[in-house]
Structures are given as structure tokens and as C-alpha cells.
Amino acid sequence: MTPIIEVKNLIKKYRVGTEIITALNGVNLQIAKGEFIAIVGTSGSGKSTLLNMMSGLERPTKGEIWINNTLLNKVKEKDMATFRRNYMGFVFQSFNLLPSLTALENAVLPLILQGTGKKERSKRGREILKMLGLEKRILNKPTQMSGGQQQRVSIARALINNPKIIFADEPTGNLDTKTTKEIMDLLTTTTKEKGQTLVMVTHDRDVARYADRIIHMVDGMIINEEEKGGAVVNEKVN
Amino acid sequence: MYKMDILKMAYKNLWRRKVRTFLTVLGVLIGTTSIVVMLSLGIGLNEAQRRNMERWGSLNQIEIYSGVNFDDKGNPIGQANPLNDEAVKEIKAMPGVVAVSPGFNMGGRALWGRKEGHLQLVGIEPAQMPQFEFELAKGRFLEDGDRFNIVLGWEVGRNFRDRRQLEMMRNMSRQSRIMMRQQMREQEPETLEMLNQRVTMEVHNRNGQKKIYNFTVVGVLSQENRDKSWQAYAPIDEIKRIREYVMGGRNNNDPRMAREMAVKEGGRATRVSSGRQVNGPSPNDYEFIWVRTENVDATKKISKALRDKGYRAHSLADNLEGIEKTSKTIQAILGGIGSITLLVAALGIINTMIMSIYERTREIGIMKVIGASFFDVRMLFLTEAGLIGLLGGFFGLGLSYGASKVINHFGSDFINRGMPPGEAANSLSVIPPWLALFALGFSILIGVIAGLYPANRAVRLSPISAIRNE
Numbered sequence A: 001m002t003p004i005i006e007v008k009n010l011i012k013k014y015r016v017g018t019e020i021i022t023a024l025n026g027v028n029l030q031i032a033k034g035e036f037i038a039i040v041g042t043s044g045s046g047k048s049t050l051l052n053m054m055s056g057l058e059r060p061t062k063g064e065i066w067i068n069n070t071l072l073n074k075v076k077e078k079d080m081a082t083f084r085r086n087y088m089g090f091v092f093q094s095f096n097l098l099p100s101l102t103a104l105e106n107a108v109l110p111l112i113l114q115g116t117g118k119k120e121r122s123k124r125g126r127e128i129l130k131m132l133g134l135e136k137r138i139l140n141k142p143t144q145m146s147g148g149q150q151q152r153v154s155i156a157r158a159l160i161n162n163p164k165i166i167f168a169d170e171p172t173g174n175l176d177t178k179t180t181k182e183i184m185d186l187l188t189t190t191t192k193e194k195g196q197t198l199v200m201v202t203h204d205r206d207v208a209r210y211a212d213r214i215i216h217m218v219d220g221m222i223i224n225e226e227e228k229g230g231a232v233v234n235e236k237v238n
Numbered sequence B: 001m002y003k004m005d006i007l008k009m010a011y012k013n014l015w016r017r018k019v020r021t022f023l024t025v026l027g028v029l030i031g032t033t034s035i036v037v038m039l040s041l042g043i044g045l046n047e048a049q050r051r052n053m054e055r056w057g058s059l060n061q062i063e064i065y066s067g068v069n070f071d072d073k074g075n076p077i078g079q080a081n082p083l084n085d086e087a088v089k090e091i092k093a094m095p096g097v098v099a100v101s102p103g104f105n106m107g108g109r110a111l112w113g114r115k116e117g118h119l120q121l122v123g124i125e126p127a128q129m130p131q132f133e134f135e136l137a138k139g140r141f142l143e144d145g146d147r148f149n150i151v152l153g154w155e156v157g158r159n160f161r162d163r164r165q166l167e168m169m170r171n172m173s174r175q176s177r178i179m180m181r182q183q184m185r186e187q188e189p190e191t192l193e194m195l196n197q198r199v200t201m202e203v204h205n206r207n208g209q210k211k212i213y214n215f216t217v218v219g220v221l222s223q224e225n226r227d228k229s230w231q232a233y234a235p236i237d238e239i240k241r242i243r244e245y246v247m248g249g250r251n252n253n254d255p256r257m258a259r260e261m262a263v264k265e266g267g268r269a270t271r272v273s274s275g276r277q278v279n280g281p282s283p284n285d286y287e288f289i290w291v292r293t294e295n296v297d298a299t300k301k302i303s304k305a306l307r308d309k310g311y312r313a314h315s316l317a318d319n320l321e322g323i324e325k326t327s328k329t330i331q332a333i334l335g336g337i338g339s340i341t342l343l344v345a346a347l348g349i350i351n352t353m354i355m356s357i358y359e360r361t362r363e364i365g366i367m368k369v370i371g372a373s374f375f376d377v378r379m380l381f382l383t384e385a386g387l388i389g390l391l392g393g394f395f396g397l398g399l400s401y402g403a404s405k406v407i408n409h410f411g412s413d414f415i416n417r418g419m420p421p422g423e424a425a426n427s428l429s430v431i432p433p434w435l436a437l438f439a440l441g442f443s444i445l446i447g448v449i450a451g452l453y454p455a456n457r458a459v460r461l462s463p464i465s466a467i468r469n470e
């Protein structure tokens, strides 16, 4: 079976003044449909950069990214938003909800952008918020909710469109231990239920343990991969 | 994204920044008001001028006379084109011409019951009469087949005086004559009293014979027809026949006849007719031709074309060009002053929108990550800017109507000075529907144009750098 995400020889360099920073230094990665991947590594190791490349938010300096048999490099900037809307959901460390919208409106934002009718999106929004335990918070603005509740709204937003892939960049980074566990349980069960692919960046080993496969990054390179249960599959030594 | 959703979101965003939105809208409001009020003054001026002219006659009518043409300085430049059936045919064929009537003038003493007066008869094509913007007070127009029927102007009755009183006046002292005149003026008959009555005209010809013609009044023209109020209108064929009788016979353009007449009249007729014959026009030619046109523009064009062809053509609309040019210039200046205010308002919109992009950088980034297309983002910002324009335009228009009322209340004395009482009062400031629509459309357009640059900035915003500043 072809992987839903395939990264080939990915290189990303940033120019900061006269200095050139290599954020990704030749990354190869294949992710199968329905897989839950955790990317771990120290701060500055290139985790977020890799995630942003795969979701088309940034362009690679070199290398190829294939999403569901589409070469992402070739997708025009103009069409990228639509591409993301159709294939991907996003969860961020800082929730990134729109402060002026209610929980329901935030959750159904992808449907609004897609042009789904009002009735339909209200129904689906209420359903998913209820599933995430937010039925009492439907009309609350983000500022009226706790961090865990906000993150659940953003998960609702990521899932509402039934995307094939969910990208999560340190989704539990701003949450306490108890809430972290709740959120991780939610994310894992819902994505598994629907057979969605989940790519998560974290530096928390406990959180990474939820994943089917853990990818370790150091200095813009993958140094090893770890299957569930702790077996090191492919150790690279530099 | 649905248009409705974009509109809602734009509205919400504006509402979130109430004070700033209000101030920006206020700028557009003032701009719109100043443009509308300025233009309304220009339009009011224009309308007043046009109405002033229309009181003196129709702008859809051209009159062509026989005689001599003059250049701009008033020097004669030769005989004008003769007004004959050929000419009528030629004019009828010109585009924009609705109706043509040739005509003669003829005046004489006339009797109406016990009263005596002067009757100025104008012979025209009876069937064409309704085409020439006559208005009836009572009765009917001339019709095809009418012979000795006439239609009177509103003031014609004032020409008629009681015969006995006139007789008496001749034998009176100066003092009592003035008194008598005063008294008679008070007794001036209403022209309407002459409707359906008989008016008799006694015509003498050159051979010293006389003939009595009886006319029946079938209609009286309205007071509105100021330029026609002292004339009576009769079928052209009768007037032609009466003229021929006066001239001394059917063939008086025949040289032999003229010579014969010259002998009888002691040479007087010879001078007249031979003088005419040398210069071309025959005494059978019409004295004037009326031309009715489609509209004012056609009048201007045709009137000029006729003059170029060599006709002595005049129209009230001829003067319109200069007047309109002046008032267009005034309107342009007034509109220009107003536009500057709106331009400043547009800068205000640009400023507000750019500030709002800075504030909402993160939000825009989120929306783009979630899947807002370039089109959505652009539309959102253009809608917000357009809404500011619309709101400013809408309330500015309201204020304009108010301002216009106030101006007319205090300024109407100024513009209606010298107008006869009872005339429709002219307004200093006029806001026609097209101006209202134009103002709304223009303010929206200004908003959208002002929003173009900010919207483009929002579109170009990189989503990742927008959400990175955590």
C-alpha cells in the first residue's frame, strides 16, 4: 500500500541576515494511512519545520513531499488553502481559535470556508462538541473557556471536516498532566475510530507513548524510529 | 465560502471595533454629504435655468422664418432659403423631426358680438396642431377638415372692447378717457367667453373690394402657453385663400397680373412684387415653418443644421448650450470640492483597514491555515471596506436630504426672486433619484477601492509567520 504521506530527501534552509540555518537536513519519511506518528526531539531540532512542510504551510528548499499521491511542491499557493481544507486538520499548542467566534462557530469554521449550509454545519458542530464533552460550552467565546476546553474546541475544528490527516504541533504543550491525558485519549480514540492519520509533534515522552511510531529528531535529521512497545526499528548513527 | 457568511463575518469584525468603525464611517458620511449637497446645488441651478427658459416656450420647437439671414454681428448676409413645399419636404425628412407645419400670419380688425378688436391670425396645418405643445384650456384643437374654425390664445379676448364705449372714448376729454380706459380694463372679457361663438373679420383687398369671413371659436389655449397667448390659430388653407384675396387674385405671382394690378394701384404693388421676384422668393411662399423635434438635443442639432443649410431658424434651445456649459462647469467645481472630502475619507478607510490587518494578523493566519482561500480573504476585507463605504453613503445620503431641506428653506427666497407669484417655486438644492443612487454606489465603490490595497496585503500574508509569533 502506498503511504499517505511520503517525504523524500527534504532539506529546508533559512537565511537569517548573512547566516544560513539548516532546519531540515535530508529527511526521509513514510507514513501509512491510519498511522499515529509522534515526532520528538529537543527544541530547535526541526520538528515544527517538518510538520509545516508536510502541511504545505512552508515550501521546501529541496526534496519532495507527496500527500495522497499529490506532489505538494507542485500545488500552487493559490490552491494550497483548498488543498489543506480538503485533506488536513490542525491542532496547535496555543489552540489558535478565533477570539470573536463562539465554540460552535470556531468548530465549524472549516465548514463555513467550504461553503456548507448553516443547518448542516450547526448539526455537525453540535454533534462533535457533544462528543468532546463541550455541549454546555457551545456558545462560549474562547476567553470564557479553560485551556483544555479550548483545545477540545480546536480538536473539534480539526475533525469536523473528516480530513484524512491531522497535524498536531505540541497539542498538550500548554496543558496540565490531567488535561493532557484527557486530550490524548480523545485524540487517539477519535482518529482511530475514523481511520485518520495523526502526525503529532511533542517533546513529552509520555505523550509520545500514545503513538504507533515515534520518530526522533536531532539537528534537522531523523536519528531513529521506535515502534510501539519500545523496539528501536531503525537506528541511524552519525 | 457563502457570500452571506462573508458578510456576517465582515459585519462582526466591524462591530468588534465599534469606535474606529464609527469614526471611519463618519469620514465617509461627511464626504458623501459634501458631494451630494454640492452636486444638488448645481442641479438645482440647472433646473431653475431650464424651467426659466421653458416658461418662454418649448425647447422642442424650432421656428423658421423667411427673409434675410444675418451673421453673428447682425450684418445681413443674404436672402434666407425660401419657405415652400420643397422646404417642408426637406425638413420633414431630417432625423429627429416629429412634425412640421408651414404657416402664414395675417392680422385685421374683427368683430365679436358688440365688441370690436384686432385679431392676429396664424395659419397652420390643422392636423399638426396637437404636435406643437399647445395646451388647451377648453374646447378642442384644430382638426383636418376644419375650415373657418379657430383656436384662440389665452389673452386674445383682452383685445376686444365694446364698440359703443370705444366710440364714446373718441369724443371724450383726456381726463375722462383715462378713467374710461381704467373702467374698461376692469371689464375686460375672458377669452373663454368666446368659445363656440362667432368672430367676424372684414378683409379689404387691393382693388378696394371687401369680404366678410366668419370664424367659429372651437378652442381656447391654456394660460401656460405664454408665447402663444395673443394669437388665434386657423387652418392654413383658409388663411392662404384670404391672403390671395387681399393680394388681389389667385395668380398675383404671375407677372402679367402684377402689371395689371400695378396700373390699378398706381404702381404700389409693382414695387413690392417685382422687388420680391428679383430676389427669388415668391409671395406664395410660407412666412414661417414650425418644426417639432424629438427632444432638446435634437432641437439643438436640427436648429444648427437648418442654419447651416441657409434657413433662418431659431429655437430657445439655441441658447441652452452656453447656459448648460456654464452650469456644467459650476457643477464640476462643486463636485470637485465634494470629492476632496470623500478622498480624505477613502484614506481613512485605507488606514483603518491596514491597522485592522496588523491587529488581526494572527486571525488571518489561522483562517488561512484552516483553509480560507485567497478569494475568501480578499472578499472578507473588501466587504468590510465596502460596508464602511455603504454605511457612510447611506447615512451621508440621509444627512444630505436634511441639509438640502435646510438650504431650500433658507435659500429659496434667493433663487425665486423676481419670479411671478404662483409659479412653481424653484429649489436651490435638488437631489434627484439618480444622484441618491449614484451617491450610494459611489461610496461603496470608494470603500471597495480603498480596501483593495489592504485586502491584497491580507492575501499575501504568510499563514505560518502569522501564527508563529507565539
Ligand SMILES: Nc1ncnc2c1ncn2[C@@H]1O[C@H](COP(=O)(O)OP(=O)(O)O)[C@@H](O)[C@H]1O
Binding pocket: A014, A015, A016, A021, A022, A023, A041, A042, A043, A044, A045, A046, A047, A048, A049, A050
Ligand atoms: N522562519 C524561520 N526563520 C529562520 N529560522 C527558522 C525559522 N523557522 C525555524 N527556524 C530555525 O530552524 C530550526 C528548527 O526550528 P523548529 O522546526 O521550529 O524547531 P522545533 O519545532 O523542533 O523546536 C531552529 O533553529 C529555528 O531557529
Ligand SMILES: [Mg+2]
Binding pocket: A047, A048, A049
Ligand atoms: Mg516547534
